[in-house]
Ligand code: SF4
Ligand code: SF4
Ligand code: SF4
């Protein structure tokens with residue numbers, strides 16, 4: 001069984017402020033207050049139903065992409081979430097992860113349609 | 118009979134305005150109804166279902182039977198207003214037609230009958246005078262209770278009453294005035310001509326003793342006409358639109374029309390049928406435990422009707438079904454919430470990574486569900502029971518399969534849920550099982566309602582009960598006193614109330630709470646609410662614990678892994694799943710190895 005425990009090595013990337021699109025992160029910050037509690041512990045990924053079935057999904061990493069402002073990366077994977085809620089139940093910090101995902105999807109849709117967030 | 122005076126105009130204008138506005142709306146609703154729904158109406162009208170429609174309209178729109186069930190006093194209030202007024206109209210019409218000897222008289226003839234007709238000494242007048250006064254008294258008792266409800270709602274079993282919008286206020290004030298003004302007008306007239314019954318004539322004679330009734334009479338009739346007219350004009354824009362709309366709703370529902378995954382004109386009719394009675398406010402734990410009335414269904418329907426649906430409100434609901442259970446109009450409130458979510462969210466999904474494997478074949482397919490995987494003790498207990506009973510089973514999602522689709526559906530993403538359903542359905546069918554058993558109430562709900570499976574679907578509580586009944590497992594009874602919590606999706610969602618109780622009664626002593634079966638509370642962990650944070654869910658759960666502990670149980674037993682996990686956080690007594698209880702109580706009896714049962718033996 002191919003299990004991604006969320007501790008893989010992220011792709012190397014220099015901090016590049018020009019590429020850091022803060023729109024989505026700010027959007028989440030505004031609508032999901034619990035998001036700021038995330039400590040990137042990876043418990044969510046370890047239990048995630050989708051991450052269990054595919055290498056290309058990792059909810060903790062989506063959070064990191066969000067902070068780095070890499071919206072395209074998030075958009076590539078976000079639709080794989082099955083909304084099962086396991087991540088939310090194991091999160092030690094009480095992050096409302098499903099709300100994060102829902103609002104992320106919403107924000108991405110708006111960004112794609114060039115709407116104001 | 119001369120029966121016109123300028124004061125009939127407010128009434129007449131109000132009535133015609135109401136009729137025009139209402140029928141224009143009905144025409145528009147029916148015209149834009151989905152074709153399939155229109156056909157159902159066509160077929161329904163010509164079928165025997167029509168009798169059912171008339172019966173239900175009588176019982177619900179006039180007698181208000183479902184409100185009686187919630188609270189008898191509240192029921193009486195609604196009945197006296199609706200049924201009393203209805204009888205006043207019918208009898209009034211009959212009276213005026215008989216006296217005027219005119220079958221096609223004007224609509225205001227009965228309304229202002231007493232003003233124009235003074236010599237009521239024909240043989241049937243005694244009957245009409247008495248009955249009409251009696252009915253007026255009946256309605257007035259309802260009006261009095263309505264005043265009282267505003268001041269002292271608790272008497273009617275309500276903690277909160279609905280906050281009104283402008284048109285509601287206008288309508289309610291005129292409605293509250295109509296009957297007292299009618300009493301006054303008829304009494305003043307009777308004070309002069311003695312043409313009333315026991316009530317109006319009595320009051321009239323009394324008033325005539327110290328009042329210039331002759332001067333006041335005309336003004337009173339004007340006021341009466343104005344109040345009725347104002348009520349009629351405000352009606353289509355107020356909650357009282359429910360009066361005519363509910364009749365339409367009852368008929369259409371009886372003809373088989375429903376709100377499913379899209380918002381149709383039938384859904385619109387459901388929305389307009391809400392009288393804003395407020396029963397749903399108290400039932401909602403968002404109100405009772407969190408003190409937040411805003412998400413209550415009555416206000417949510419208001420936003421739909423005003424076309425101002427906000428995402429926050431749509432997602433701030435646990436889809437627990439308590440409001441729907443008690444809604445006297447029977448509006449499919451949970452569906453409405455989901456349909457609005459579906460409109461609001463981005464419904465993307467990408468499940469290409471799901472690949473159907475080839476599961477082993479067995480008689481029984483066991484599907485634990487995501488939440489059971491998070492509570493391995495339940496899984497272990499189930500495996501123990503399945504093995505002990507010597508069943509031939511396959512564990513479909515042993516390595517953690519795909520989600521059943523119910524949470525996705527609850528988020529409003531019906532399209533994504535459909536994909537997950539298709540995937541799991543294939544897996545289940547490939548196992549060639551005759552029985553599907555699940556340990557999760559959430560999975561059970563979606564398996565039953567949306568999977569359309571050609572096999573028997575059982576929740577583990579039902580399945581284990583079959584095992585016990587058919588003697589495949591024997592269990593020891595202990596004296597432990599436990600309370601059973603009905604999970605929303607199993608109880609109200611799938612109407613499984615008795616099987617878990619029957620099963621548990623084999624193993625322990627059940628004690629009740631004030632919140633059993635249909636009235637069960639949501640544990641607070643619901644996947645239906647996407648707005649609630651950790652703290653708030655905890656707060657709801659703590660409030661539920663208080664109710665569960667009233668009879669001092671030594672344990673709480675539930676039948677849903679999510680409920681178990683949620684209850685565990687605030688637990689004053691141990692929390693266990695029904696499967697764990699049975700697994701521990703199973704007698705060690707010699708079961709022949711590899712003894713396999715035919716499914717009909719197991720599941721009757
Ligand atoms: S489990 Fe919670 S805290 Fe840990 S990474 Fe996931 S969201 Fe963040
Ligand atoms: S809700 Fe989505 S992210 Fe969370 S565990 Fe389930 S599939 Fe993974
Ligand atoms: S939704 Fe049902 S319970 Fe709530 S106010 Fe309307 S009719 Fe009453």
Ligand code: SF4
Nearest residue numbers: 401434435437438440
């Ligand atoms: S479904 Fe439950 S949480 Fe939602 S409005 Fe009704 S009672 Fe409240």
